[in-house]
Amino acid sequence: MTRQPSFYIPHGGGPCFFMPDPQGNWTSMAEFLRSLPARLPEPPKAILVVSGHWETEGFAFTGAETPALLFDYYGFPQHTYELRFDAPGAPDLASEAARLLREAGFAAGLDSQRGYDHGVFVPLKVSWPEAEVPVVEMSLDRSLDPALHLAAGKALAPLRDQGVLILGSGMSFHNMRGYGNPASTAPSQTFDAWLTAAATSDAEARAAALARWAEAPAGRFSHPREEHLLPLMVAAGASDEAGEKVYSDLVLGTAISAFQFN
DSSP: OOOOOEEEEEOOSTTGGGSOOTTOTTHHHHHHHHHGGGGSSSOOSEEEEEEEEEEESSEEEEOOSSOOBOOOOOSOOGGGGSOOOOOOOOHHHHHHHHHHHHHTTOOEEEESSOOBOHHHHHHHHHHOTTOOSOEEEEEEETTOOHHHHHHHHHHHGGGGGGTEEEEEEEOSOOOTTTTTOGGGHHHHHHHHHHHHHHHTSOHHHHHHHHHTGGGSTTHHHHOSSGGGTHHHHHHHHTOSSOEEEEEEEEETTEEEEEEEEO
């Protein structure tokens, strides 16, 4: 079975890809998400998604056979609460992922009640609209420790050789007050340049830089709280290769990027 890459992808704002977008704010991001299947060496056996919208004590994985959807966004049109994404779960993968983390010394378990939040079903509905690939969602550890998430990614790396695609789903700029504010463009670009240099470095230098992301220029401006950045740590930690920037655009006046790790 061919090794799958890992990715850090943007998941947009709420259900943005399924609403009118007369300004084209989300057009390029949607095009990138649609391109994901073609970027893979072969169709994935399953997808493990680390979402910025689920935090637990230790790590957790969705363990249901058919996870429901969690419409964890607010104030959007009614039709966005009727979206469907009926991807099957993968309890065996969830169990294997938890085992790998426990063997590496992490607390990890299964949650058979948890559904897919919008950090999972919104981007995957764009990328795999037929919902034919089994999906497992992984939580962030509540500590939000970047080094811990990098190490968790390293522990999960063997899954890539089993045909599992690892996706970190977040936003490389996530200052809610900064979106749409012209004053945000320059600092977001400053942080994006730093993040790009870090992500595309060799694995050792990348891990050292990402573990100290909060010291980066405009780091805390770009992420007042880091939950949307930490999925990058898992995706990067799952690879020993230098990353590649595979998407970049100004979205609502802020620099947003995605990275692939082979």
